[in-house]
Amino acid sequence: MELIEIREIEPEPNAVYYRQKYDGKAHFRSEAIGDFEVPIHFIVETDPLGQKSITASFPKGAEYPLIPLVRLLKERILELHNNGHLY
Numbered sequence: 001m002e003l004i005e006i007r008e009i010e011p012e013p014n015a016v017y018y019r020q021k022y023d024g025k026a027h028f029r030s031e032a033i034g035d036f037e038v039p040i041h042f043i044v045e046t047d048p049l050g051q052k053s054i055t056a057s058f059p060k061g062a063e064y065p066l067i068p069l070v071r072l073l074k075e076r077i078l079e080l081h082n083n084g085h086l087y
Contacts, residue, residue: 001064002029003072006040006080011087019045022086026073030064038062040073044081054078 004027012021020043027037042056056073058066080086 001068001072003027003076004029004035006073006076009080009086018047019043020086026069028064028069028072033064036063038069042073042077044077044086052078052081054081 006024006026009022009024012023014021021041022043023039023041025037026040027035029035038058039060040056041059042054045053045055047053054074054077056070056077058069062069077086
């Protein structure tokens with residue numbers, strides 16, 4: 001399983017500065033079922049000590065076991081956030 005990219009990332013309006021919500025689409029590649037794209041929703045929350053907590057979900061579900069997909073998503077989201085690509 002491979003996460004190719006996360007695209008069409010749109011922030012949701014939010015009044016809480018330490019919690020950022022986003023919607024987007026994730027493009028995955030699997031040897032078993034090929035390429036597929038699913039809508040995603042994720043939240044990046046920063047605690048008082050600066051630690052990031054990421055929650056990722058699939059609003060319309062996914063036709064693949066969710067645990068590997070969520071793990072890949074969280075790693076990439078953290079990378080995007082740390083590199084300043086999420087606003």
